[in-house]
Amino acid sequence: MILSYTIENNLKIIIPEIFLFSSVVVLLFFGCFIGLSLIYRYPLLNQIISKVLILVLIFSAILITNNPVVNGCCFNGCVNVDNASFFVKLSVVFSSICCFLISNNYIKNYQINNFEFFIVVALAVFGLNLLVMSCDFLTSYIVLELQSFCFYILAAFKRSSAYSTEAGLKYFLLGSFSSTLFVFGVTLIYGIFGTVNFSLLHLIIFENNNLFFLDKLGFTFIFVGILFKLAAAPFHIWSPDIYEGSPLISTIFFAVIPKISILLFAFRVFSVVSDKTNFFVSIFLISSIFSVIVGSLVTLKQKRLKKLLAYSSVNHVGYLLLGVSLFSIESISSVFFYILSYMVTGLCVWSIVFSLQPGRVSNYRAFNLVDFGAVLKTNPLIANVFGICLFSMAGVPPLVGFYAKLNIFQSAVNAGFILVACFIVLMSVVSTFYYIRLIKSAFFENSTKKWFFFASVNSAHAVVMSITFLSLWVLFFNPLILDLISYKIVLSLIF
């Protein structure tokens, strides 16, 4: 946010992204010329491409960590790098590596043979990394569109399934509508202030005494677009349908990865206007209360696992937005603590859901909650891990989810939002119910007569599952790592 940087044009900043993108291009050529060639008899390349992309992501993580520029701008202040973008980029890259490792088995079993799948995912990661760094409304709009387009394609990837194409179409229509709102807000802002750069906007707004109606309208449209992308409550309707309809392998990618970078982007936009008016605070606060209510109450009626997880993610976004709306040092650090621990928990839960693929059934049907009675009988270890994961999501003490929720509520109480904090705590009690009901149906219900034969879990998948499961415990007893990361993010966001 420092103006003197905007003259710099330091291309070293985006070397990791350049590397990621150029390797994606090379893999696209590889897929075109080898995968579609008659001479090699149309080989299936997905396994190879996913392995190469894991390597590419590891290399880009190394490039991110060894980047000589810690703070700086490039492209006339459109792209800047600081500690916040550093850590968020690393977490996006590592979580996507975990998703790649998990999804390897699924590809073999469900015959996703188009070589584009992982390339599209890598493009989405590229877009998310750039979104984290963008400090300019135009750049961020283009990059938001890039990652959303990748996710539309992923949602519609199983072309033969009517559910999947329906999900993709819904996602496309609603997502492009929200992008339209976003871009309309940007045009208003540009018409009024004459710039789209965050640091310049911050200076102009800081000098002015008051925000006028059109300024507020523009920023409101922008925030509505962002809340839509986050699936916060009044704008959440798309998310359960799309989670349910799209193939499981795509669901994991847009359930786990994109939230953190969109949240950081929301912080960057919010810090432009935060110190002038309480109007935007109330937008985030209302959205947070709505999402907690919807996430707690609507989830009680869900009978499908993926829909339940979608609504529970709406619930979690509600807690996050409570922290966003307070915008103090404490609350921002608690938000990043929450989202990082939520990513770990989400990876664990989705990897378990992945491991519960029926072994021999060809057409995948999403899990009903009733079917969980069979999990304990067929694979008791996975059932136990699943139960503990759900406890962490619900916020039961010896797990990391407890600290995350506690931090958020504490920062709300310290900022003086005691009534809101009490209400959200009460709603989180309601939300605990459905996690425990899931555990009940897994452990204490033997009503189901069906027996499931699950496909065996391969080693990479097991490694991801066990690491995330262990970190649920380790991060409770030693939350220092998450604390330090979130405080570093806050320091670069506020100062």
Place this chain on the structure above:
Amino acid sequence: MNPFFNNFLPIFIAFLFSFLLSLIIFGFSIFLAFQRPDTDKLSVYECGFDPYDDARNTFDIKFYLVAILFVIFDLETMFVFAWGVSLPDVNSNGFWIMLDFMFELLVGYIYVWKTGAIDW
């Protein structure tokens, strides 16, 4: 006049001019041209199917694919015009970025070609 609106005056003039020009062109084509309508000329032009038919019929997706691809490669010319006009002002950085953009467009073209999206 408010300087805020003053900046937009050229755009407004261009808007008025384009409106007038389109009116003139349409008007002359109505008054001056010979009109000999028949059923084929008056029917709605649609890609490969009858627009007033049952909506549940299968239809050919090739037309739409070609149209979408046309939009992608046509929009590129819009960037090229703006780049060509401002080429004296952008330094070598701007030049190479445009070439990079062209290269990525080429990658997309090769992908489209190899996957057979433009085979008829």
